[in-house]
Structures are given as C-alpha cells and as structure tokens.
Amino acid sequence: xxxxxxxxxxxxxxxxxxxxxxxxxxxxxxxxxxxxxxxxxxxxxxxxxxxxxxxxxxxxxxxxxxxxxxxxxxxxxxxxxxxxxxxxxxxxxxxxxxxxxxxxxxxxxxxxxxxxxxxxxxxxxxxxxxxxxxxxxxxxxxxxxxxxxxxxxxxxxxxxxxxxxxxxxxxxxxxxxxxxxxxxxxxxxxxxxxxxxxxxxxxxxxxxxxxxxxxxxxxxxxxxxxxxxxxxxxxxxxxxxxxxxxxxxxxxxxxxxxxxxxxxxxxxxxxxxxxxxxxxxxxxxxxxxxxxxxxxxxxxxxxxxxxxxxxxxxxxxxxxxxxxxxxxxxxxxxxxxxxxxxxxxxxxxxxxxxxxxxxxxxxxxxxxxxxxxxxxxxxxxxxxxxxxxxxxxxxxxxxxxxxxxxxxxxxxxxxxxxxxxxxxxxxxxxxxxxxxxxxxxxxxxxxxxx
Numbered sequence: 001x002x003x004x005x006x007x008x009x010x011x012x013x014x015x016x017x018x019x020x021x022x023x024x025x026x027x028x029x030x031x032x033x034x035x036x037x038x039x040x041x042x043x044x045x046x047x048x049x050x051x052x053x054x055x056x057x058x059x060x061x062x063x064x065x066x067x068x069x070x071x072x073x074x075x076x077x078x079x080x081x082x083x084x085x086x087x088x089x090x091x092x093x094x095x096x097x098x099x100x101x102x103x104x105x106x107x108x109x110x111x112x113x114x115x116x117x118x119x120x121x122x123x124x125x126x127x128x129x130x131x132x133x134x135x136x137x138x139x140x141x142x143x144x145x146x147x148x149x150x151x152x153x154x155x156x157x158x159x160x161x162x163x164x165x166x167x168x169x170x171x172x173x174x175x176x177x178x179x180x181x182x183x184x185x186x187x188x189x190x191x192x193x194x195x196x197x198x199x200x201x202x203x204x205x206x207x208x209x210x211x212x213x214x215x216x217x218x219x220x221x222x223x224x225x226x227x228x229x230x231x232x233x234x235x236x237x238x239x240x241x242x243x244x245x246x247x248x249x250x251x252x253x254x255x256x257x258x259x260x261x262x263x264x265x266x267x268x269x270x271x272x273x274x275x276x277x278x279x280x281x282x283x284x285x286x287x288x289x290x291x292x293x294x295x296x297x298x299x300x301x302x303x304x305x306x307x308x309x310x311x312x313x314x315x316x317x318x319x320x321x322x323x324x325x326x327x328x329x330x331x332x333x334x335x336x337x338x339x340x341x342x343x344x345x346x347x348x349x350x351x352x353x354x355x356x357x358x359x360x361x362x363x364x365x366x367x368x369x370x371x372x373x374x375x376x377x378x379x380x381x382x383x384x385x386x387x388x389x390x391x392x393x394x395x396x397x398x399x400x401x402x403x404x405x406x407x408x409x410x411x412x413x414x415x416x417x418x419x420x421x422x423x424x425x426x427x428x429x430x431x432x433x434x435x436x437x438x439x440x441x442x443x444x445x446x447x448x449x450x
Contacts, residue, residue, distance in 0.1 A: 010235055014242045014249075016168060017229040020311050021250025023171040026178070027106065027308025028113035029222025030258055031301055033367070034265050035277035037215050041207045042275070044196045044266045050212065051262050054219035055255035057411045058226040060404040062251040064382045066244030069230040070396040071388055073239030076322035077231040077315075078377040085384035088328065089441050094377035095323045096437035101430070103316030103350060105370035106224070108357035110309040111145035112366070117302035118144065120279050121295045145358045148309065153351030156313045157337075157344040170307035177300050178257050181285065185264035188288040198271050213418020220415065221371040222258070225308075226251040227378065231315040240395050264288075312354075317346035328444045368426040372419055373433065379412040 012020075034047065041047050068081050076083075076091075079098070083091025119140060155166060185191065207215070229236060229246045236242050261281075265274065268284035277283055281301050286294025317333075321343040324334035337344040357366060382405055388394055389401070398404075420427040 010237045010239075012232065012236050012242075013238075014245055017232070017236050017242055017246035018250045019168050019171040020232065020314060021225060021228045021246055022175065022254060023307040023311035024225030024228035024315060025223060025250065025254040026174060026257065026304075027222075027225075027311075028109045028305060029218075029224070030261060031117070031281045031305070032113055032278045033218050033222055034262055035274050035280040035283075036367075037218060038271055039275040040211045040215055042271065043207065044198065044271050046207065046212075047215075048196075048259070048262055048266070050216050050219055051258055053411075054216060054223050055258065057220065057408055058223040059248075059251050059255065060400070060408040061378060061382065062226045062247040063398045063400055063404045064385050064408060065227045065230050065378075066247050066398045067385055067394055067396060067401075068381065068388070069233055069243040069247070070240045071394050073233040073236065073243060074322070075232055075234035075318040077227060077319060078381045079319050079322055080233070081230075081381045081384060082377065083326070085387055086380070088326070089438070090377075090380060092323065092328050092441040092444075093434055093437045094380075095319050095329070096440060097373050097377065097434055098316060098319050099350075099353065100433055101370045101373040103312045103319075104353035105357050105366050105373075107149060107309055107312045107316075107350070107354035108145070109366050109370070110305045110312065111148050111354070111358055112141060114148055114302045114305040114309070115141040115144040117279055117282060117298045117305070120282055121299035121302065142359055146355050148306070149351050149354050149358065152306070152310050152313055153348055156310070157342065157347045166310060170304075170310060174304040174307045175253075175257070177304055178261060181281070181297065182257070182260045182264055185268060185284065185288050186260075188268075190288045191264075191267035192270075193267055195266050195270050210418050210422040213415055214422040216411075217371045217375060217415050217419045218367065220375060221367065223251075223254070224374050225311070226254075228311065228315055231318050234318070244396055244398060313347060313350060316350045317343050320346045320349065328441065368423055369430055372416065372423075372427045372430040375412060375416050375419075376430075376434065379409055379416075382408050382412075 037047050037050070038044070041050070072080055072084055074080055076095070077098075079091045079095035081091070082094050226247065228250070229243055233239055233243060236246075265280055265284045268287045269277075269280070274280060274283075279298060279301075282294050282298035285297035289297075320329055320333045321336075323329035324331055324346070333343065333346045333349065335345055336342065385405055386402070416427075
C-alpha cells in the first residue's frame with residue numbers, strides 16, 4: 001500500500017474517546033450563552049429548565065448514536081450513517097454542512113471566545129499591537145483568534161498521538177477548573193439563591209414559544225458534541241464497547257457540570273445584570289470573589305477553550321477524509337501523511353475555513369448560523385436507526401428504544417421549526433447552505449466517474 005493510501009488505525013481507548021466527547025461539548029457555548037439566554041427568557045427558573053431539557057435531549061441522542069456507532073464503527077459520523085442507511089447524497093450533504101459550518105464555525109467561535117476572555121483578563125494587551133492596525137477593538141480579537149487556530153492546526157497535523165496527549169491534558173484541566181468554580185461558587189456567601197425567584201425584568205414580558213425554541217437551539221449548540229466519538233470510529237479500539245460507553249459517560253458528565261455551572265451563574269448574578277453578558281463566567285467569579293479573581297478566572301476560561309478548539313480540529317477532518325475516500329470530495333483530502341498517520345491536508349483545510357469565519361463574522365452571527373445547521377442531520381440519522389433495527393443490523397442494543405428516539409426526533413424537529421420562525425434570516429441561510437451542496441454532490445459524482 002502506498003503511503004498516500006494509508007488507513008487510519010485503532011489507537012484510542014475509552015478514556016481518550018470520552019475526553020474527546022467532553023472536550024467537544026464543553027466549549028464556548030456554556031461560557032457565553034447563559035447571558036444571551038437570560039436576555040430573551042427573563043427567567044432564571046425557565047433558563048435552568050431549558051438547560052435540563054437540552055441535557056435530556058442530548059442524552060437521548062447519545063443513546064441512539066451509541067447503537068449507530070457500534071453498528072457502523074468507521075470515521076465520519078452522520079456522513080457515514082446517512083450514506084450507508086439512506087443514500088450517499090444525504091451523507092454528502094451532512095459532510096458538506098460540517099465542512100462549511102459544523103466544525104469550522106465552532107472552531108472560530110472557540111477562538112473568538114478565547115480572545116474575548118483573554119482581553120477581559122488583560123484589557124491593556126490590545127495596546128501592544130502596531131498603530132497601523134487601527135483602533136477597532138475587534139482587530140486584536142481577530143488577530144489573536146487566527147493565531148490560535150494556526151497553532152492548533154499545526155499541532156494536530158503532526159500526529160494523532162501528540163494531539164490526543166495535549167487534548168487529554170487540556171480536557172482534564174478544563175474539568176478541574178469547572179469543578180473548582182462550582183465548589184468555590186456555592187461555598188461563597190456573596191451570592192443569593194433569591195435570584196432564582198426574582199421577578200421578570202421590568203419592561204419585558206415572559207418569553208414566548210418562539211423565543212423558547214430559539215433559546216433551546218442555542219442550548220443544544222452548547223451540548224453539541226455528544227456524538228463526537230462517532231466521527232473517529234475508525235480510530236477507536238473495540239468500538240462496540242468503547243464507542244457507546246464514551247458517548248454516554250461524556251454526555252452524562254457534561255450535563256451535570258452544565259446544570260451546576262448555571263446554578264452558580266444565577267446564584268452569583270441577579271437576572272437583570274446577567275442579561276446580554278457574553279463572558280458570564282468571568283462576571284460570576286468577579287461577583288463572588290472580587291475583581292482580581294474575575295480577571296484570573298477569565299484567563300483560565302480562555303485557556304480552557306483551547307480544549308474545545310482542539311477537539312474540533314481532531315474530529316472535523318475525519319469527515320472530509322471519509323468523503324474523499326468515497327470519491328465525494330477532493331482526492332488530496334483522503335491522503336494520510338506517511339510519517340504522522342493523520343489526514344493532514346484535511347486538517348489544514350479545516351483550519352483555513354475556520355480562519356475565514358473568524359475574519360468575516362461576529363460571535364452571535366456564527367452562533368445562530370451554526371446552531372440551526374447542526375440540528376438538521378442528527379435528526380435524519382436517528383430516524384435511520386429505526387431502519388437499521390428493522391434490518392437486524394444493530395451490533396449493540398441500547399436501552400430505551402424507541403422512546404428515546406421519539407423524544408429526540410420530536411424535540412429536534414420542533415426546535416428547528418421554532419428557530420426558523422424566530423430567526424428566519426439566519427435559519428434560511430443555513431438551509432440555503434445545505435441545498436447548495438446538492439449540485440456540488442453531483443459535480444463530484446461526475447468528476448469521480450471520470
């Protein structure tokens with residue numbers, strides 16, 4: 001076999017696979033969306049209920065993907081599932097959306113989140129830049145974000161072993177940081193549990209059903225990653241056991257941490273002060289422990305976001321690798337580096353698209369656009385589980401069938417409909433992005449036959 005046609009090997013056990021799930025889930029979403037949610041919901045109790053509901057939906061998804069991943073233990077996630085269960089065009093569209101939005105946009109969001117927290121911790125750092133770059137406050141954020149993306153793209157292009165070692169360390173540090181915030185925050189006497197029963201913000205009515213749907217879509221973005229280890233199925237040892245276990249363990253841990261983190265946020269910050277605040281974790285620490293502690297924690301969160309950015313750069317390129325091997329993407333993307341054993345061209349392509357998002361979009365635009373895009377194809381994939389069950393092609397049967405699938409499908413479709421009604425522009429652009437993939441698919445089919 002030539003070096004360029006080398007295959008991915010099964011190197012990852014339960015712990016690194018679970019770490020990738022945790023790292024992929026805990027990112028910019030939990031540290032940035034609660035303030036935006038409060039601005040629309042105006043109710044701490046409603047916000048907490050939606051975080052719990054989102055966790056239940058994500059766990060139902062993890063149970064379903066545990067069966068899918070054990071039955072089809074190869075790289076690719078939804079691309080693989082939809083191609084094998086339905087038709088390659090559905091798999092291609094999911095891979096197309098992942099390429100344009102699904103991983104590139106979260107990488108950009110994580111990098112922007114890092115920069116925002118970093119400059120909150122060091123507000124004078126932006127003054128280090130040369131004067132010819134101007135005084136626009138967004139310029140330092142974008143420059144630092146691009147620099148971080150380049151560093152991690154280079155890191156993961158030189159081998160999975162090196163990348164996963166860094167990934168494991170970053171994930172453990174991030175979980176320890178979150179646990180410390182939860183424990184210290186709840187032990188502090190500076191907060192007030194009365195914030196949970198505070199009245200609706202003056203001048204605002206309680207949230208309507210469309211706002212609740214949009215809020216739940218943002219929450220599901222924060223939970224996105226519950227399916228992460230299915231994207232690297234070709235590199236997981238004993239996938240029938242380790243793949244479902246990593247999904248359930250990682251998702252369950254993140255649900256618990258998210259609920260406790262939001263408990264600390266509301267305990268620390270009155271609802272009216274939380275509304276619209278993006279670096280809500282730094283504000284909560286500042287209220288509980290003082291200004292200097294707030295700056296320190298902002299810096300720690302900034303570095304914790306490295307873990308999410310790193311996980312996206314591990315997972316996303318494996319989808320394009322699988323697409324290229326099937327002749328549905330640029331052939332060069334299927335090449336595995338002869339020395340490092342990773343799809344290095346796919347990794348650098350992923351980093352390049354993420355940099356483009358970083359330079360052209362704002363955080364809230366990226367969040368809304370990708371939130372809708374990421375909700376479409378898991379719904380179709382989980383619907384395909386019924387077909388696999390009827391065909392008797394399931395290797396491992398997870399508990400709860402068919403109820404957990406019905407819960408996920410019902411919630412997923414409802415969230416998409418309500419989000420489309422509440423934010424038709426961003427949701428419409430996401431749908432157009434998906435449909436553009438149809439002519440691209442047939443173009444690759446045509447050129448592939450040649």
